[in-house]
Amino acid sequence: MGRSINGRALDTELSGIRQISNLIPEYPGAINLTVGQPDTPVPEGVKAAGERAIRGDLTGYSHNAGLPELRKIASAYYGGKYRFEYDPYTETVVTAGASGAMDAVLRTLLEPGDEVIIPVPIFAGYEPLIKLAGAKPVYLDTRPTGFVPDVEQLESLITEKTKIVIFNNPSNPTGVMIPQDQMDSLAEMLARHPVFILSDDIYSENTYGVSHTSFGKYPALRDRLFLIHGLSKSHSMTGWRIGFLFGPADIMNYVVRIHAYNTICAPTPSQHAAIEALGGSATAPDKMNEINLERRSIVLDALHRMQLPTVKPNGAFYAFPSIQEFPLISKDFALRMLAEAGVAVVHGSAFTDYGEGYIRISYARPKAEVRLAMERMSEFVEQLRRNR
Numbered sequence: 001m002g003r004s005i006n007g008r009a010l011d012t013e014l015s016g017i018r019q020i021s022n023l024i025p026e027y028p029g030a031i032n033l034t035v036g037q038p039d040t041p042v043p044e045g046v047k048a049a050g051e052r053a054i055r056g057d058l059t060g061y062s063h064n065a066g067l068p069e070l071r072k073i074a075s076a077y078y079g080g081k082y083r084f085e086y087d088p089y090t091e092t093v094v095t096a097g098a099s100g101a102m103d104a105v106l107r108t109l110l111e112p113g114d115e116v117i118i119p120v121p122i123f124a125g126y127e128p129l130i131k132l133a134g135a136k137p138v139y140l141d142t143r144p145t146g147f148v149p150d151v152e153q154l155e156s157l158i159t160e161k162t163k164i165v166i167f168n169n170p171s172n173p174t175g176v177m178i179p180q181d182q183m184d185s186l187a188e189m190l191a192r193h194p195v196f197i198l199s200d201d202i203y204s205e206n207t208y209g210v211s212h213t214s215f216g217k218y219p220a221l222r223d224r225l226f227l228i229h230g231l232s233k234s235h236s237m238t239g240w241r242i243g244f245l246f247g248p249a250d251i252m253n254y255v256v257r258i259h260a261y262n263t264i265c266a267p268t269p270s271q272h273a274a275i276e277a278l279g280g281s282a283t284a285p286d287k288m289n290e291i292n293l294e295r296r297s298i299v300l301d302a303l304h305r306m307q308l309p310t311v312k313p314n315g316a317f318y319a320f321p322s323i324q325e326f327p328l329i330s331k332d333f334a335l336r337m338l339a340e341a342g343v344a345v346v347h348g349s350a351f352t353d354y355g356e357g358y359i360r361i362s363y364a365r366p367k368a369e370v371r372l373a374m375e376r377m378s379e380f381v382e383q384l385r386r387n388r
């Protein structure tokens with residue numbers, strides 16, 4: 001046997017986001033618009049609750065599915081806001097971030113040979129998990145439809161092998177949210193097909209003027225729907241590792257076992273802090289959104305002046321402009337913009353091959369920085385055009 005490892009692990013690549021962000025220290029003064037996390041601090045009440053848990057020795061293992069009190073508040077908070085009902089004891093699991101939820105569901109459901117439909121371009125986290133399970137990603141190209149999954153196109157991809165359809169709403173990397181009427185049509189179509197639905201709604205609290213519609217509000221989907229929420233993006237709690245998974249009791253019964261053998265439980269001090277995040281600090285995302293809205297305007301206005309086609313994002317904190325006019329692949333565009341203009345963004349191809357020809361700008365940075373980055377980018381783009 002020698003030292004050979006699992007072939008699927010061998011084929012797993014490092015995230016493209018890190019490929020750029022790891023280079024930033026080599027360019028002093030570069031502005032970092034690669035980050036997938038808010039820059040606003042964790043709410044004071046949340047910090048205090050975490051501190052109290054540590055000082056009070058509330059740091060042992062919790063129930064595998066999470067502290068019952070946290071499950072109750074999470075089920076009530078998200079369920080009340082997005083119009084769904086999941087039992088806190090049998091249908092709610094606290095996971096180590098949204099990533100932990102994705103992993104547990106996919107490993108519970110997938111068998112080798114299964115197909116999983118993903119609307120692309122999309123967050124790079126799903127593809128490797130699907131492939132590690134021996135399943136096959138099937139790509140729904142959303143580029144022609146403004147990054148919103150098209151109902152007929154999606155239906156045409158569903159075969160007897162299709163096990164799961166994944167959604168990420170609002171989307172990373174495009175920031176686009178599926179409109180309410182499109183959600184109605186998608187739900188109506190999906191109700192006619194025996195597939196599981198996994199909706200990663202980690203950015204549901206990061207929205208601008210349009211509220212998020214959840215697949216959870218459609219009763220016809222309930223027995224095969226899994227919903228992911230979490231505190232990474234809504235409360236800047238990326239390192240605290242708190243996610244929430246909601247799903248039907250008969251299957252969650254198995255999901256919690258997979259989750260348990262992976263992490264035993266989400267970090268307990270973070271779970272205590274999470275009770276405060278969804279209680280006393282529940283309005284923290286509103287303040288964050290107010291700040292990010294101004295930043296989004298700076299970015300969209302600048303991209304408009306640069307004449308780079310961009311679909312207006314109404315969620316998350318990303319813009320995803322097209323750079324197809326330039327004879328450069330997106331990775332070279334990003335590397336050159338970092339080296340020549342001191343602005344770091346993520347190449348679109350980090351979000352599956354369907355992101356080629358785009359770049360992702362994360363604008364969760366101070367306004368002055370965002371403004372300066374856009375000025376630099378504008379000069380860079382002008383220079384590219386001049387040298388054509």
Ligand SMILES: Cc1ncc(COP(=O)(O)O)c(C=O)c1O
Pocket residue numbers: 036096097098099100123125168172200202230231232238242243
């Ligand atoms: C769409 C999406 N899902 C999941 C995650 C991971 O979230 P967490 O840090 O809660 O695991 C991210 C992080 O960028 C994301 O963008």
